[in-house]
Every structure is written in C-alpha cells, then in structure tokens.
Amino acid sequence: MTAFPNMDPVPLPDAPSEALRLSLHAREHANCFSSRGTESGGLGIDYHIEGNQVKAFWTCGADKESYRGIVHGGILATALDGAMVELLFGYGIVSRTGKMELRFRDEVRWGESMEISAKLTDHRHPLYTLEATILQNGKKCVEAKAKFMAVEGGAAQ
Numbered sequence: 001m002t003a004f005p006n007m008d009p010v011p012l013p014d015a016p017s018e019a020l021r022l023s024l025h026a027r028e029h030a031n032c033f034s035s036r037g038t039e040s041g042g043l044g045i046d047y048h049i050e051g052n053q054v055k056a057f058w059t060c061g062a063d064k065e066s067y068r069g070i071v072h073g074g075i076l077a078t079a080l081d082g083a084m085v086e087l088l089f090g091y092g093i094v095s096r097t098g099k100m101e102l103r104f105r106d107e108v109r110w111g112e113s114m115e116i117s118a119k120l121t122d123h124r125h126p127l128y129t130l131e132a133t134i135l136q137n138g139k140k141c142v143e144a145k146a147k148f149m150a151v152e153g154g155a156a157q
Contacts, residue, residue: 012123017049017092028089034082034083043060053118054086054118057115060110060114070107088128094150096148097147105142106136106139106140119131127148131143131145
C-alpha cells in the first residue's frame with residue numbers, strides 16, 4: 001500500500017476568496033456544465049463565496065425534469081458537486097471529485113428557487129472533505145458528502 005506524502009493538515013486561509021474562486025474558475029473550469037450559461041447548454045448556476053461557504057440560488061427549468069414536476073437527481077448531484085469544486089477554488093485548490101455520497105430527503109421541484117451551499121469540513125492535503133446541501137422552501141431536500149483530491153501543480157499561482 002502506498003501512503004500519500006504530506007498528509008498533515010495544511011493551513012488554509014481563514015475564509016475563501018471570491019477573487020481567487022473567479023480566477024481559478026476562469027483558468028480551470030470555464031466550460032463547466034453546472035455554471036456555464038443556459039444559452040451554451042449549461043445549467044447556469046451562479047455560485048459565489050459567502051463567508052466560509054459557497055452559495056447559489058437557482059431555479060431549474062422543466063427541461064431537467066425526471067418524474068412529473070421533480071428535478072432529475074443527476075442534475076442535483078451535478079449542482080452540489082459544482083458548489084464544492086467552486087468552494088475549493090476559493091481556497092486556492094484545484095481538485096477532482098474522488099467520492100460523493102448523496103442523500104435525497106425530499107423532492108426538489110423545478111420552477112421553484114432552491115438554495116445550494118457547500119462548506120469544507122476537513123482537510124489533510126491532498127484530501128479535502130466537504131458537505132453540500134440543497135434547500136427548497138426552507139426544507140433540506142438533498143445532502144452530499146464528498147472527498148476531493150488536490151491536483152498536483154493545480155494550486156493558485
């Protein structure tokens with residue numbers, strides 16, 4: 001078994017930076033499906049840093065429906081994954097999703113606003129653990145827990 005080098009906690013900034021998130025997004029993620037505009041076939045989610053989290057408010061259209069009136073679970077998973085990646089960009093980290101677990105607690109209706117958020121819960125470079133949620137009408141509808149691995153040479157420069 002191969003051990004990962006440097007598995008000690010790495011100091012991170014006290015809070016993620018919106019400027020750093022935007023810079024790394026432009027460099028690494030400009031064509032991302034979750035945040036690319038709807039006119040280019042993307043979901044058009046506008047993530048932003050708010051305190052120690054990434055947040056977005058998004059209303060999904062009927063074209064992303066699975067069961068009648070309900071947003072497809074894969075679309076919701078994509079939205080949560082995108083939020084977690086964008087938060088890591090705010091910390092200056094370029095990474096790849098290693099593992100993501102989802103719990104669907106309630107249906108998410110298209111045509112109604114939802115709040116997407118993500119937060120960092122643990123870090124031992126090169127591994128980062130995050131949690132993300134989707135709320136709609138004040139109810140927690142979807143939860144995600146994920147592990148991301150930093151990409152060598154992918155940090156902010």
